Amino acid sequence: MTNTPNRLIHATSPYLLQHAHNPVDWYPWGDEALHKARQEGKLILISIGYAACHWCHVMERESFTDHEVASLLAADYVCIKVDREERPDLDAHFMEILTTMTGSGGWPLHVIATPELLPLHGGTYFPPEPGWGRPSFKQLITLIATQWRERRQALLKDARELRDWLQSRLPGLPKPGGGGWNLRPGTDPALAAMLFWTERLDPEWGGFGEQPKFPQPTILSHFLRQGARGADQALIQPVLDTLDRMAAGGIRDQLGGAFHRYATDRAWQVPHFEIMLYDNALLARIYLEAWQLTGQVRHARVARAILDDLLNRFRLPDGTFISSLDADSAGEEGLYYTWTQDEVIALLGKARGTAFIERFLPDTPEAVVDGRVVVNFLGEPHALWESLDGRAGELAALARERAMRPEPARDDKVLVSWNALMVSALAKVGAALEVPAYLEAARLALGVMLNREPLHHSWRGDRVASGVFLDDYAFLIQALLDGYEAWFDPLLLRRAETLAMEMLRRFQPVSGAPLQLTPIDMASGIPSRVEWHDGVIPSGLSVAMNVLHRLAARDPGGELARETRCIWTGLEGCWRQGAPMVTEMLWSLEFSGQALCEVVISGQGEQELALLREIRRRLMPGLVLSRQVGEGEGERGVLSVRVCRNGACHPSVATVEGLRGLLEG
Known part of the structure; x- marks a missing residue:
């Protein structure tokens, strides 16, 4: 670290500000950095992460605070630091390049490119010393810089060939009949998606795949919707089992209520400890849907516990919500959330502490993080709330003790898209479970976002970051519609219609075309893209199609309905050939067919x-x-x-x- 700040000191992003005192001469993404690279013939290091990212912190401590690393970079590189949450367009572009090159991705994301942004090399975390089959970061930047100085023309030739190879393999929009998971005409795309994900269900622990294991609320919601439509318990039960195990597992903060980002194991015992606003907004929705389908109170209690925790720890004074809580506190991952057996016995006494440990603090290799254990109730997931109610005194004592620890850092920037997801969750849960405080919180946050014109993607305090993205418009329109159906303010419906027309004007290159991630008039130095498939967060395009169909259902003969039908037809390849990747978009079928x-x-x-x-x-x-x-x-x-x-x-x-x-x- 250095007392002299670099250019990131003027950033709005807390992630960029974390690097503002690095000796590395960081630039934010923009014309200044790109022009310097071209003018001086230097390589470009693009480093992308986010404030709650544990391995981003590790690499900063190990490499970006190292003066030798800073000196090596200064000699041959222009270094650009990007907050993936603030610039989802850059993150999507470079992540697609990285995963195509290497077959995997993650954060921190690093791409080394020529001054013309032709990629040369990519990777995620690089250690300070060679290990895990990876070169050290110093070795990497030294090797590529040496090649750049000594055999530049050959390297440029390799870069152009790599660019051409990448372009031939980067996936575009699927075309009808062009291959995919649903090839037979007339096959229900929702069924094709179900078959794909059913094959990937973990029959023992729930969820999808092995490890790490993400909650995937959008896919789980698709199962519930299809199960509800056909009263098919075979589709419903795996979701309910998954929800019970997640709610009882270490992936959920049992003393708070919200969920961590993902589990590192199949059994949901040990999480990666950051807590994200978007995850929990979507999880509140799926637990509410489970309650609506089954009437089981435990699902409603989880939905309320999530929202109560977010209202307690994420809400800003103006009523909007921060983006995330860090995985680390006091420089250690998970320290805030984990316990030793000695700590529990000292707090609860030998008898009560030992009984608590035996049931809820299993000291198994799978549940231990650096000698500390995560509280979970996986031994009795279906009786979760009976366990919690029966141990209310012990849990309250642990919560009081935990409150004395150094808290995880907060990424306190406000993202419109994520806040809109939170408004939708508050509106839906508040209306269904009749919780006036949730409806009032939704009204307040929605009002703040609507009163800030023009619409921006993010801000922090009184400083606004430039740019806006399709997700912001689509998720905000969804929040307006969910708010309208919760408290029936006709102004919300009219505002949703106005924003929908504005969304088409700003993100649709020509009538009938799919909506792209960035506004059509935004110049960012990378190609514009249609982000069609869902990730952990539904894509802006999926949600845009849903809200357009919801609005079209209210006025089937209107201009918006005609344009919606045209776009939907053009996206047939996505929701047929790519059905498993667009489970959120498939919700549109419910608003345009017999299910309406x-x-x-x-x-x-x-x-x-x-x-x-x-x-x-x-x-x-x-x-x-x-x-x-x-x-x-x-x-x-x-x-x-x-x-x-x-x-x-x-x-x-x-x-x-x-x-x-x-x-x-």
Whole structure:
């Protein structure tokens, strides 16, 4: 570290600010850095990470605070540091290059390129000394710099050949009938996605694959939606088992309520300890859906525990939410969240402490991190809440003791896309479980985002980072629609329609084309791209198609509906050939086909809350809910509900029993 800051000192990103006192002469991404590389003929080191990334911290301590490394880089490189959360376009571009080159990716992400941004080499974490089959970071930068000085033309030739090879292999939009997971005409793409992911289910511990294991709430939600549509318990039960095991496992902070980013093992025992806003907003949604499908209180309790924890630890004074909590505290990964047996016995006493350890602090090799253990309830996942309730005193004592420890660092920038996911979660859970505090929190955060014009992707305090992305528009429109269906403010519906038209103007190159990640007028130095497949977060394109279909269902003959149908047809290759990768986009099928269920409440009456409760306690994937006053029967002040399916409307009803019959039918 050095007392003299580098150029990152002026950044808004906490991740970039973490590197502002490195001896490395870091630049933020921009014309200044790219021009310097071209002018001086230097290589470019692009280093991408995020504030809560443990291995990013490790590499900073080991390499970027090293003055010898800084000197080597200064001689031959222009060094650019990027926050992947602040610049998802750059992260997607270079991650695609890295995974195509090496077959894997992750963070920190490093690409070494020519002054013209032709990639030469890529990787993730590089150790300070050779190990794990990797060269040391010094060896890497020295070797490539030597080649650049001594055989530049040959290296440029190699770089152009690598570029051509990459371009021939970088995936574009799938084309109908062009190969993929769903080749037969007429096959239900939702079924194709189900078959793909069913084969990857872990039958013992739930979730998908081996390890590391991510929660994958978007895929789990697809299982529940399809199970609800066909009342298929074979699709529903694996999800419920997965949700129970995750909720009881070490991947969940049992003293807080929110989930860590992923588990390092199959059994959800030991997490990678950072806590992300987007993960938990999506997980609150899936646990709510599980409650709507089963009526089991334990699922509702998990959804509420997640949101309560986020409201407690993530909310800023203005009502918006920070991005993440770090994996590290006091320089050690997981220190804040883990325990030794001696600590627990000293806190609870020998008898109570020993009993607690035997049941909830298993000292097995799989559950230990650097000699410390993660609290989990995996021994009895289906009785999680009975375990928690029965151990409330011990858990409260541990929570008080933990509060005295150094807290994990906070990435306190506000991301519109992630905040919008949180608003949707608060609105949905608040409406369904009748929690006024959640609805008020959703209103407040949504108001802050809507009042900041023009729309930006992120800000921190009173400093705004330039740029906006498709995810911001799509997720914010989704939050507006979810907010409207939660508290029926017609202004939210009108704002959603206005933003949807603006989204098309800003992100659609020509009418009928898919929406790209960056605005059509944004020049960033890399090619514009259509980010069509879902990751841990649903893609902006998937959510954009969902909200466009939801709006089109309200006005089937309107301009927005016509454009939506045109785009959807052009994306047929994505939702057919690429069905497993777009489970969120497949939700659009529920709003455009026979699964669409329009429910309109009119008039006023004492039964209104009971009628809404009957609607909201159900998982209805294709639901479009509206509230009308002063129209139809409502003109006489008579409370009624109209249910429409397949383009036909049933006679209005005014009782819970009548509504239940229509919804179940």
